[in-house]
Amino acid sequence: MASRGIIGLFLLSALPLLCLELRRGIPDLVYLKEEEENNEKRQKLVRKKQQEAQSEKASRYIENVLKPHQEMKLRKLEERFYQITGETWKLSNGHKLGDKGRGKTAYENGGHFSLRKRTFTSQRNLPKPLSKISPSAEQPTQKEVLGLPEEPPETAEEIVTVALRCPSGSVLRRRFLKSCSSRVLLDWMMKIGYHTSRYSLSTSFPRRPLEVKGGWSLQDTGITMDTVLIVEEKEQSN
Template identity: 55%
Template sequence: MRRCGGAVMPALAVCVSAAAVLLLWPWDSGSALGLRSFILLAGRLLLVLALLTLIISVVIPWFQSYSLTQARSSLVAVPEDEQERRQRLARKEQQERLSEKTSYYLENVIKPREEMKLRKQEEHFYQMTGQNWKLTQGQRLGEDESVVHESGGGEMGLETPSKEALRKRKLPEHATKPAPPSEPVRQKKGLVLPEEPMETTEGVVTVALRCPSGRVFRRRFLKSFSSQVLLDWMMKLGYHTAIYTLCTPYPRRHLKVGHDLTLEHVGIATDTVLNVEETIPCD
């Protein structure tokens, strides 16, 4: 900029000198200026000012751009290795800043949020499974007793360590007294079905029970088995004899069974289908 200013100042000086010459030059031969000469002089003055303005507006930017170009060219070029090293340092610093921000966010935001979420899930699990006692802090065994003994006063303070230990080891009465003998539990008699014979065994029949639910159960019996086995089988499937009974499909009638009647005696000599129905009189 200093160089530009030094170059512009002579140009301005030249322009001002030219303007002074134009103003002081005797344009008419007469000694006095008339109206016409004054108008011409004023026009020339305006023309000189316009010329000066044009020169200043064109020359000064040109000198400024020229000075900037010279200043840029005078700068020492940075080597490529130095540029790459600076770029690597800048990238490394940026990555370190990002890593610090990420670690701070993980430590102060994400980790507490995950711990709170895990704690809520654990509390919900214990509440659903009825294990709320796991959510309490708990206390050491005998801790309450020691607090009571310390606040008890004079009598507790007179106990010797051996007596105090004996008192703490003393079990409650319900743990030392034997429990009253309870009534013997009657074992419930289970329904036992005879083993299912092979298909090739002589006298084997297949009985199918059509239940009210629509399911059909099949089983093999010997014709010599007691007909009571059919009722036992029905009860084992979940249909009590007080509510349900066995009926033949056609003709529809109750199947009379008993311990002294075999399957062959009640009419089951071949493969048969029986209906499990509610206890309603059948025709």
């Protein structure tokens, strides 16, 4: 019992000291919390200033470096386009009306006249339009084409098959008697739309012009078997 009383007295005597220590520790805790809050605010402020500095730096880079580079690249593309199209006069600066020659560029003083001069010269050097085709070179009318003889049957004797290879790529075939006049070939060519004034006939092999005369038959011209003839355009003389 005595020991318990002594312990109780010790606790009672130590209680004021414990309360004093607790009172001292509470301000320290409050101070630490305020210090932590202040540090956090300072860090947020520092981060905000860094972000603002980065944004300002990026804006200066875009304005001073990137934008001028893009404008220069666009200007070069525009100059190249006008040089290709022959409209380089669009690259020059104009002048206000009523300036009376003040501050005019070299293009404004003489470019317009030079442009007119070049236009006139180019028009003067243009080739003259082709003259109207003479009546002899025009396609024949139906009246100019002579009638062709009737095509003999396949079973007839002394016949030959002639094929015409046209410039369009088509191939036409027809049977003739070997005794027919050689002029019938020219009549046939004219009937299908190739006038003798602009086109001629040639043998395929060997390649040579076909000789056609009024008194000659197909046999006289050398056409004694099935033959392929080529319709060729004549060289037009100036």
